[in-house]
Amino acid sequence: MSLDRILNAESVAVVGASRVETKRGFQAIRTLLDEKFEGKIYAVNPREKRVLGFPCYAKVSDIEDPVDLALITTPAATITAVLEDCGQKGVAGAVIIAGGFRELGEEGQRLEEDLIRAAHEHGVRVIGPNTSGIMNLKTKLNLVGLHDAPPGDIALVSQSGNMALSLITEARLKSRKGFAYYVGVGNESDVRFHEYLEFFRDDPDTKAVLMYVEGMRDGRRFLQEAYKTTLHKPIILLKGGRSATGQRSAGSHTGALAGISEVARSAFQRAGIIVVEKSDALFPVAETLASLPPLKNNQVAILADGGGHATIAADILSDQGLTIPELHHKTQARLKEILPFTATLRNPVDVAGGTDADPSLFAECARIILKDHNVGGLMMVGLFGGYGIRFAESLSWKEEDAAHQLGKLVDKRQKPIVVHSLFSSAKPHALDLLRYYQIPVYDSLDVACTCVGALAERGRYLKEYHAKVNFVFKWHAKAKPEGRRIIHDAREQGHRFLLEPEAKRLFGLHGAPVTADALATTADEAVKIAHKLGGEVALKIVSPDILHKSDAGGVRLNLLTKGEVHQAFGEIMDNARRYNTGADIRGVMVTAMAEPGFEVIIGTKIDDQFGPVIMFGLGGVMVEILKDVSFRVLPISPRSARHMMEDIRSAPILNGARGRPPYDKNALQRLLLLCSEIVEAYPEIEEMDLNPVIAYENGVRIVDARIILREEVHSEAAGSRAEA
């Protein structure tokens, strides 16, 4: 269902309307009046006659005319009844201010579930509870009680009222930009993040979507909608709670690495979302992307009136992966004609006092520079806007002239200009003019450079998009009957995991290359198997009670002679019994030693927000230390599998560093896809951990495998996952 009747509501009932000035039920109506809401307002309160001139209805269903939206300001306990009444009246949606739900623990969660059940039953969509409200700045539907929010073309979606206040205040004080809508998502109990995206994607007045997110209830749907949205308009997002979630994340050795933050960032970026790391840059990046064309070729010129700023800007832009290309010799020659001989012309361009007498020269320089085919955009840094303040008042007119020229230049060339000015906070008219022409101005070099970086990121994404595979998590992998049986048997025995041999057998069934092995229950049997395998072998304990085999002294490698194997068997059994006296020991697995190669790791887990995700990275002892890994949401496409390999820092090793032959990336790709398929085919799998997988010039081999099963999977839940 579209949110149109909610976010563009033409009539609002304020439930809990009050004559007490400190109450939300008073303030809400006051604000709607002050802001001149274009729609109808109804006051609802059975105990009042009139509030602020409006007659009070006892309940919503008493109102004669249609009602689109209800703002519910009454306490938690009353809300279910109100929703029922709203449903009868045909109200499309309710904004629920009250807190005291899920955010306070289990009891609150139950309360919230009751509320949502009622809302579903009566066909009322709910924003909140625990929300600061919503605003439509076009129709002046202001349900927040914030008076001075500037209207504009950015849609703001925030999970924190304070962050929204920060961003709105920043917009008001430091820009000419403003907001089309604000949505306080609150507990996201009914209307989800992705539904807002659907709405804003089609809203003609929204040019960019700005989001502050702490957690999401349906990350997969969000990614799908984001993917469709970012083709048309940018989404800018800051993810709060990286550290807290980092602490929360725990589980197996591999799982501990798969911090939600890395998963989220990589998933967001893959969907074309611009992920902002610093809260300082959040609004500016949105402002810039809502104002300017993207940077098409990742190459930018710097125009400065002093060395220090140019140097720092070059440093930061380089850090962000942008190129600062040398200007064409013709461009340099043209600049030389109008600048003093001490000027630097290659890029960064330093006018070296050339603009002191006439700052409109900045526009002339910009015109010459942006004509250069190597240059995709321009960053101006330094004192522009302050010549009139600092030196002589008459210079401000020259600056204003320059501002007009620069504004038209962006339109003409369709190349972005971002301006850093020391004098931004002094608000000279020239800078206001730039903003009028949609050229953003910042007094922070760091922020201005981050904005240019975002224009470049957006440009790269749009350019590469056509090669991307559709971002839909739907393909149905099939389980094998024997595979089902392996999992079924493990469950029958009350286990929440597959033992190494079981896990390897499952992989083998699907055609994955696993090391040859067999289970030995006596030392003699181990010697016999080792002989049959030939060459060096490894011995590993097999016990449902010992998952971390190395820690238990349950692993011995590189055993060659009969004597070695015999002795190792005995030691492993002793160690295992000492480690866990009650352990159910199945025996010792004898495995052919894998030839040395390049060790990688592949793992999967179920993420709270994004469902099944996969990790690929540098393996062996390095995995925990260097954390050189990449993540994707499952299932993955062949292209994604390829990208996962390219995303890790050690990627050049796979490609054959320093004259060594490359490792078999095709085989690794197949294995990644196979993992994707297995996770898809067996919804019982909670987590798997292939560590290490050894890559060779030809082929790969799974040396150790662990699979953890979900506590219980109802066939219903499994079905919904396959659908999602």
Added chain:
Amino acid sequence: MSLDRILNAESVAVVGASRVETKRGFQAIRTLLDEKFEGKIYAVNPREKRVLGFPCYAKVSDIEDPVDLALITTPAATITAVLEDCGQKGVAGAVIIAGGFRELGEEGQRLEEDLIRAAHEHGVRVIGPNTSGIMNLKTKLNLVGLHDAPPGDIALVSQSGNMALSLITEARLKSRKGFAYYVGVGNESDVRFHEYLEFFRDDPDTKAVLMYVEGMRDGRRFLQEAYKTTLHKPIILLKGGRSATGQRSAGSHTGALAGISEVARSAFQRAGIIVVEKSDALFPVAETLASLPPLKNNQVAILADGGGHATIAADILSDQGLTIPELHHKTQARLKEILPFTATLRNPVDVAGGTDADPSLFAECARIILKDHNVGGLMMVGLFGGYGIRFAESLSWKEEDAAHQLGKLVDKRQKPIVVHSLFSSAKPHALDLLRYYQIPVYDSLDVACTCVGALAERGRYLKEYHAKVNFVFKWHAKAKPEGRRIIHDAREQGHRFLLEPEAKRLFGLHGAPVTADALATTADEAVKIAHKLGGEVALKIVSPDILHKSDAGGVRLNLLTKGEVHQAFGEIMDNARRYNTGADIRGVMVTAMAEPGFEVIIGTKIDDQFGPVIMFGLGGVMVEILKDVSFRVLPISPRSARHMMEDIRSAPILNGARGRPPYDKNALQRLLLLCSEIVEAYPEIEEMDLNPVIAYENGVRIVDARIILREEVHSEAAGSRAEA
């Protein structure tokens, strides 16, 4: 010589005094008058009678009374004569504004050298040339022409006039802090960075030194002075030109890694300097460190009036390595008494509306929190200062009351408080009060957190200092006669490097563990040597014309049988001849294969600014890809060698990750110290590269070694290096 007579000059001669208002020689005198300079002003110009009421002297030596300082505003060509005249008069120093020297290339450099020679001859110290000037804000000695710089207790040293203007503007607009001095370093042709440090260290009015540096002419002396300074007052530094210098850096495989930026950062931090990465945070960090006691235990509490800000602050502080400890249960109990039941008490503390009616409660919360022994400091985030603006005017008095209490609390507890306020730019009186009490306030969460991080870094440094070894680069390692001969012979043959066997011999002489090897000139000889060495061997080409042996197909590993060795010898020789037909091929080195172990790399090079530096890191194919390395300025102490090993990301592997025994860190430490000794003992060494060194449980082994020699070393230069 102290800079006292220059920076605290009581009399200034303006050379080039002018009646033309746009000229520096006019503006300089105008500024000194406007600012009410407390000392004497003399105008010097042979072609004028009076300037701004001052009689003009034809030359400085015509002035009857003593002159401390000359400001020379005349063009480059005139300056040598002026300096001579200044010398005769006994002028202590000259500030030279003119550009057109070293910054413009070779010819300018010669001009600058002439100028400095004249200055030395006549005993005049020079600041500049190409400087924006200097300021002493106590005596109003303002030679910059900047009228509104706020006075205070920070000394500002900048290599960019624009950056200085940025910082001064920021101080004026956003803080109550200001500057004791400003020095525009210019080309640093005579007075060096470290001399300013010496001066500011002893200056009672300077509480912190704030520096913007692009390049330094004597990095070693600077580090020594910085080391002494940071014990008494903080130095805050931003290094510009990271990317440009990164591009400039080139050289050998290893050398390319040793980008100046990494060297500089590590050296600066070791000397106790707070290195700031973001220009946004540069002034704020200086302000904070000049205002507050350091954070003694790296543990900080967050006090917020909303979830989003608290979450983001926790994220950023965690990124910076700070701990946000859970508050003591007694602290939580006390907070519970005064806050609503919905408040979060563990840390971050979220007052959850508890301050809405009375924001002075913030002070009460802060008092309770700072009493907690776990808490070293407090960060307040959110709306404080804006309650009076946003809600009701009367609340501003409560905020002001809180500000007074918070100010006194810092004094009492000697624990820092840093405040983030959304309303900082609205300048409410309460925030001004906080600043009066030396509590800094920022409207950026990122900046505020960076400041708290800097307080923690300073606290850690001061705490650890007593364990540090004195930061002096002086100990005299001795060359061995035979070592000298190896180098001498290589030079005789016109080489600028030692071949692998020569380099290894040199290391062997000093007791380093190198792999056993010998040179073979025929295949039969190679087979014979291989037999003698026993086990597997490696064959490597030896030719002064082939430095990158692998690239030339000149390396074969793991050769066991006679046939393998024989055939490999032939192939290597063929490859080498094909690679470089004219190559002088000495033969093939036959080396015992080193047992597998953990590969590390050790390299040294001569840095332009810091002299000899050493690098340690993860070795083998990983070194270039993962760039997991650490740097130190040479020579190093045993403690430094230890720290180098701990500084790399892979350090846990050395310590024995996942139950493996640790590698021999003592042996690695000895080898690092030995490298330090060798570089010290043989000033002819430009660069060395031990790659790989293999570390074992017991001992280490150098598998390959390369040494590059300096082009030519005069004994004089060698002597001065040893002294430095």
